[in-house]
Amino acid sequence: MNRRASKIFRRVPAPPGPTRLVDMAEGLEHTGNLDRVIGALQGAVRRALPKGPVKDALHGVPFGHPAHPPLTDLPMGCWISATALDLLPGTARASQALIAAGLAGAVPTALTGLADWSELHREQQRVGLVHAAGTATATLLYAASLVARLQGRDRAGRALGLTGLTALMAGGFLGGHLAFRQAAGASHADQVSHLVPLGWHDLCEAAELPDGWPVQRRLGYITLFVLRVGDEVHVLADRCSHLAGPLHQGRIVTDDEGDPCVVCPWHGSTFRVDDGSVVHGPATARQPAFESRVLDNGMLQVRPIT
Ligand code: FES
Incomplete structure (x- = not known):
C-alpha cells in the first residue's frame, strides 16, 4: 500500500492464506486433462438417464431439494461408524452390518450424484469426477473389507476399512468444495x-x-x-x-x-x-x-x- 493510501484507510490484519487442500481443489477446477473423459462419461450418463420422471426423481424435483446430499449421509455415516467400532473389542458383527448397510446406501447415492453431475458446468464436473473417483474407491475398499471379514480375515478387513475411510474423506472434501465453493446444488435464485x-x-x-x-x-x-x-x-x-x-x-x-x-x-x-x-x-x-x-x-x- 502506498503512503497516501495508508494514511486514508485503516490497516486490517491479512487473513490466513488458503490451505494447500483448497489450492489443489481450485487447481482441479481449471485442469483440462480430464475433459475428454468427462465428455464421454457425460454422454453415457445422459443416454442412460434421459430427461424424464426418473431423472427428475434422482435430481430431487419431487422433494424440492437435491436428493444426493442427504443420501451421502447413509454410506458415510455407516462406514465412519464401522471404522470407529473397529477400535473396540467384540464389535465385529456390528461393523459388518454397518459396512453392508453403507454399501446398500451407496447405490442410490451414486445414481443421484451421476444425475446431478451430468448437468453441471465443466469446472464443477472436473471436481465432481475426482470426488466420484474418491468415493468409488472407498466403496470398493469397504466392499473388499466386508469380504475379508466374512472370510474370517478380520485384521485385513479392518485395514481395508481404514484405507477406505481415507479415500472417503478425500472424496468428501471435494464434495464439500463442489457444494459450498462452487455452489452445485444450491439455489442460485434465493438471494x-x-x-x-x-x-x-x-x-x-x-x-x-x-x-x-x-x-x-x-x-x-x-x-x-x-x-x-x-x-x-x-x-x-x-x-x-x-x-x-x-x-x-x-x-x-x-x-x-x-x-x-x-x-x-x-x-x-x-x-x-x-x-x-x-x-x-x-x-x-x-x-x-x-x-x-x-x-x-x-x-x-x-x-x-x-
Ligand atoms: S437449468 Fe441449469 S442453469 Fe438453468
Missing part, C-alpha cells in the same frame, strides 16, 4: 428475496412488451424474465435457480395442463411461468415469481410473491 423490497415497483411500459416472446427487464439489482401472453404478464427472476442461466433466452412450452412454461437454455430446467414451480429438473428450487398489474397510465408494476 432475490433479499434484493427486492416488498411492495409494488414500476418496471416498464406494458405496451412495449411483445406478445408471447420473453424479454429481460431490470429491477434494481436484479434482472427479471417478463412474458406477456395477451393481457396477462408473467414475471420471474431471470437467473435460473439451478445454475443462474438466463431464462429470458429460454423456449416457451406448455405443460400437461396447458400452462405456459419456460425451458432454461443451459440445462433444460422447466418452470411454470405463473408461479415459478419446477416442472422438470435439474433445478429443484422454485423460481422466484412476481405478481404484476398494469396501471391506467400503462405502467407495468411488479411485486414479489412471498
Whole structure:
C-alpha cells in the first residue's frame, strides 16, 4: 500500500492464506486433462438417464431439494461408524452390518450424484469426477473389507476399512468444495428475496412488451424474465435457480395442463411461468415469481410473491 493510501484507510490484519487442500481443489477446477473423459462419461450418463420422471426423481424435483446430499449421509455415516467400532473389542458383527448397510446406501447415492453431475458446468464436473473417483474407491475398499471379514480375515478387513475411510474423506472434501465453493446444488435464485423490497415497483411500459416472446427487464439489482401472453404478464427472476442461466433466452412450452412454461437454455430446467414451480429438473428450487398489474397510465408494476 502506498503512503497516501495508508494514511486514508485503516490497516486490517491479512487473513490466513488458503490451505494447500483448497489450492489443489481450485487447481482441479481449471485442469483440462480430464475433459475428454468427462465428455464421454457425460454422454453415457445422459443416454442412460434421459430427461424424464426418473431423472427428475434422482435430481430431487419431487422433494424440492437435491436428493444426493442427504443420501451421502447413509454410506458415510455407516462406514465412519464401522471404522470407529473397529477400535473396540467384540464389535465385529456390528461393523459388518454397518459396512453392508453403507454399501446398500451407496447405490442410490451414486445414481443421484451421476444425475446431478451430468448437468453441471465443466469446472464443477472436473471436481465432481475426482470426488466420484474418491468415493468409488472407498466403496470398493469397504466392499473388499466386508469380504475379508466374512472370510474370517478380520485384521485385513479392518485395514481395508481404514484405507477406505481415507479415500472417503478425500472424496468428501471435494464434495464439500463442489457444494459450498462452487455452489452445485444450491439455489442460485434465493438471494432475490433479499434484493427486492416488498411492495409494488414500476418496471416498464406494458405496451412495449411483445406478445408471447420473453424479454429481460431490470429491477434494481436484479434482472427479471417478463412474458406477456395477451393481457396477462408473467414475471420471474431471470437467473435460473439451478445454475443462474438466463431464462429470458429460454423456449416457451406448455405443460400437461396447458400452462405456459419456460425451458432454461443451459440445462433444460422447466418452470411454470405463473408461479415459478419446477416442472422438470435439474433445478429443484422454485423460481422466484412476481405478481404484476398494469396501471391506467400503462405502467407495468411488479411485486414479489412471498
Ligand atoms: S442453469 Fe441449469 S437449468 Fe438453468
